[in-house]
Amino acid sequence: MAVSAHEAVSPGPVRDHTPPARRSGGRGRSVLEVALLTVLAVVMLFPVLWMIETSIKENRDVYAIPAKFFDFKVTLDHFRDVFVASGGGPSTLSVSFLNSVVVAGVSTVLATVLGVPAAWAYSRFGVKAKKDQLFFILSTRFMPPVVVVIPIFLMYRQAGLINTQLGLILIYAAFNVPFTIWMMKGFVDEVPPEYEDAAMLDGYTRLQAFRRYTLPLLLPGIAATAVFALIFSWNEFVFAIFLTSSDNVRTAPPAIAGLIGGTTVDWGLVAAASVVFALPVLVFAYLVRKHLVAGVTLGAVRR
Amino acid sequence: MAGIEVTALHKRYPDGTVAVDHVDLSIGDGELFVMLGPSGCGKTTTLRAIAGLERQTTGDIRIGDTLVNDLPPAERDIAMVFQFYALYPHLRTRDNLAFPLRAEGLPKAEVRERVDEAARLMRLGPLMDRRPRRLSGGEQQRVALARALVRRPRAFLMDEPLTNLDAELRADMRTEIKHLQGELGTTMVYVTHDQVEAMSLGHRIAILNKGRVEQIGTPLEVYDRPASLFCAAFIGSPPMNLIDVEVADGKLRGQGGLVLTPPPGLPRDRGLVAGVRPEALEVTEPGAERSVPARVVSAEWLGDELIYVVDHGGRRDVRVRMPPTVRFAADAPVGLRHTGGTPAVYDVSTEELVA
Numbered sequence: 001m002a003v004s005a006h007e008a009v010s011p012g013p014v015r016d017h018t019p020p021a022r023r024s025g026g027r028g029r030s031v032l033e034v035a036l037l038t039v040l041a042v043v044m045l046f047p048v049l050w051m052i053e054t055s056i057k058e059n060r061d062v063y064a065i066p067a068k069f070f071d072f073k074v075t076l077d078h079f080r081d082v083f084v085a086s087g088g089g090p091s092t093l094s095v096s097f098l099n100s101v102v103v104a105g106v107s108t109v110l111a112t113v114l115g116v117p118a119a120w121a122y123s124r125f126g127v128k129a130k131k132d133q134l135f136f137i138l139s140t141r142f143m144p145p146v147v148v149v150i151p152i153f154l155m156y157r158q159a160g161l162i163n164t165q166l167g168l169i170l171i172y173a174a175f176n177v178p179f180t181i182w183m184m185k186g187f188v189d190e191v192p193p194e195y196e197d198a199a200m201l202d203g204y205t206r207l208q209a210f211r212r213y214t215l216p217l218l219l220p221g222i223a224a225t226a227v228f229a230l231i232f233s234w235n236e237f238v239f240a241i242f243l244t245s246s247d248n249v250r251t252a253p254p255a256i257a258g259l260i261g262g263t264t265v266d267w268g269l270v271a272a273a274s275v276v277f278a279l280p281v282l283v284f285a286y287l288v289r290k291h292l293v294a295g296v297t298l299g300a301v302r303r
Numbered sequence: 304m305a306g307i308e309v310t311a312l313h314k315r316y317p318d319g320t321v322a323v324d325h326v327d328l329s330i331g332d333g334e335l336f337v338m339l340g341p342s343g344c345g346k347t348t349t350l351r352a353i354a355g356l357e358r359q360t361t362g363d364i365r366i367g368d369t370l371v372n373d374l375p376p377a378e379r380d381i382a383m384v385f386q387f388y389a390l391y392p393h394l395r396t397r398d399n400l401a402f403p404l405r406a407e408g409l410p411k412a413e414v415r416e417r418v419d420e421a422a423r424l425m426r427l428g429p430l431m432d433r434r435p436r437r438l439s440g441g442e443q444q445r446v447a448l449a450r451a452l453v454r455r456p457r458a459f460l461m462d463e464p465l466t467n468l469d470a471e472l473r474a475d476m477r478t479e480i481k482h483l484q485g486e487l488g489t490t491m492v493y494v495t496h497d498q499v500e501a502m503s504l505g506h507r508i509a510i511l512n513k514g515r516v517e518q519i520g521t522p523l524e525v526y527d528r529p530a531s532l533f534c535a536a537f538i539g540s541p542p543m544n545l546i547d548v549e550v551a552d553g554k555l556r557g558q559g560g561l562v563l564t565p566p567p568g569l570p571r572d573r574g575l576v577a578g579v580r581p582e583a584l585e586v587t588e589p590g591a592e593r594s595v596p597a598r599v600v601s602a603e604w605l606g607d608e609l610i611y612v613v614d615h616g617g618r619r620d621v622r623v624r625m626p627p628t629v630r631f632a633a634d635a636p637v638g639l640r641h642t643g644g645t646p647a648v649y650d651v652s653t654e655e656l657v658a
Contacts, residue, residue, distance in 0.1 A: 080435065080613070091477075107526075126316045127319045128317045128318070129318075129320070131400065192387045194385040194387050194388075194389035195389055196388075197351075197356050197376075197383070197385065197389065198385065198389040200355075200356065200375070200376045200377065201354065201356075201376045201377060201381070201382065201383050201403075202403040202406045203377035203403070203406040203407065204377070204379065204406070207374070213391065224612070252365060287508075
């Protein structure tokens with residue numbers, strides 16, 4: 001027995017002599033893969049790197065020809081300019097960043113607060129014409145938002161919502177609710193309804209059962225969904241530029257775009273503002289990356 | 304403890320599907336009552352209506368003397384065990400068991416005493432400090448049963464509690480549940496789609512199909528005299544042979560010359576089908592006394608028995624259960640003989656038992 005056991009183990013080292021052609025082929029392929037991926041990464045990331053570089057260059061280095069990649073003087077003046085006005089006090093950009101935080105934050109909370117219970121209801125209850133309702137909800141996202149800019153503008157003018165944060169919050173929430181309902185319904189479907197049944201038998205009401213048992217299990221999904229909604233609201237440009245006009249209401253995307261188009265463009269400031277603008281979403285997405293992946297795959301692969 | 308009366312229960316969903324179609328059940332105090340049927344037959348909906356998790360469209364449900372139509376689940380004094388065990392994932396076994404009692408607001412000492420008692424009954428000792436994810440399926444289901452026990456409810460409702468377990472464990476748990484129910488004497492309504500489970504557990508079985516009750520009876524009654532063609536085809540493995548017959552010369556004659564003893568009081572003017580259990584037939588040497596000529600189509604040897612599929616010139620092949628000692632080769636010419644008593648006879652058009 002001992003001998004056969006030894007023989008059974010022996011193929012281990014032999015495996016190193018597997019056909020050389022296949023091995024080198026595998027190595028060749030992986031070298032090619034790495035090379036292609038590197039090229040792709042450089043192409044994809046170069047604008048980002050260039051933006052970051054521009055944000056820490058002095059203006060004369062920004063315009064230098066040939067372009068300076070490494071040997072320039074690092075300055076943080078542009079970042080100071082993003083937040084502080086030239087005469088002291090907060091800059092108009094910093095106001096618009098604050099506006100973005102308020103608008104994106106509140107609209108995301110609103111969409112989540114409305115969308116999660118709706119998704120739960122669609123998942124758990126026998127709603128009349130459920131499929132048609134869900135399709136209708138989804139259909140509001142079929143057309144590009146740009147199509148409704150003019151009608152919304154006219155409606156908002158009647159309602160006095162033009163150039164208000166509330167106006168932007170409402171329109172962003174309206175765009176995010178259908179998305180939230182659909183994505184969250186996938187998550188709720190994954191949570192066995194028996195938890196709620198058992199809790200109800202134990203003396204809780206439907207809503208208590210939802211809050212105490214289903215909701216905690218949904219938190220990863222809610223996080224993922226909220227991040228998507230937040231990114232949409234944070235990045236939104238078209239409605240922001242149509243529906244706001246004054247600096248104290250305007251959000252960051254149109255404000256940054258507004259920096260370009262004068263007689264001279266302060267590219268350093270544009271780049272610094274863009275870096276500041278991109279950071280919160282990156283950080284937030286990084287923090288919830290695990291849930292984000294789970295969210296995308298869970299939402300996509302339905303039972 | 305209490306019996307359960309279900310009267311004219313009807314459940315229609317908003318989308319128009321009728322899940323339960325005027326079901327009447329009368330479940331005795333201390334009875335182990337099984338609802339059996341294929342998926343979508345309404346058995347689970349009926350159970351959920353009894354539990355109060357589903358509101359019936361019309362009809363009454365009484366637990367004991369109480370009309371519970373408008374009571375929320377918690378006030379019906381019942382406990383339910385689910386197919387998916389529904390243990391709270393963030394609680395240890397001990398707290399999972401104590402949970403319903405704490406929700407009721409019982410004093411601590413009594414909670415501990417009842418939890419310990421249930422743990423002892425279900426032999427949960429070493430599992431008490433684990434969370435559900437660290438328990439196997441069988442262990443989780445034992446915890447779920449214990450959680451139902453601690454409530455000391457008037458009735459247990461079991462929704463396919465063993466379906467997710469593997470075959471061996473399922474047999475063990477079946478014995479355990481039956482023993483437990485006998486010990487406690489608490490009314491139990493048990494839903495399953497597994498006929499073996501139904502036969503071995505139930506004091507009485509209700510067979511449901513398309514939201515209607517097809518038959519209610521003891522396992523023996525259900526097996527011996529299925530009330531409809533659906534029940535005949537559903538109970539038994541292999542199921543009953545359904546043989547087209549007609550009455551002639553005081554005998555029931557099937558195709559291929561098969562002769563059966565007719566039950567009294569048969570109507571003559573209708574198409575009839577006889578239900579014959581595989582063990583009520585016999586494969587013999589060709590030309591044996593009272594046998595009709597037939598041919599073996601295939602033979603399944605199951606160790607303790609042989610199932611022959613036999614072609615005797617009828618519309619369908621016939622299945623015959625034989626002891627494993629009797630061997631006929633496939634395609635061999637044989638004889639087929641009816642050895643049982645009078646068969647159950649069904650009307651072809653109504654699909655119901657006529658005699």
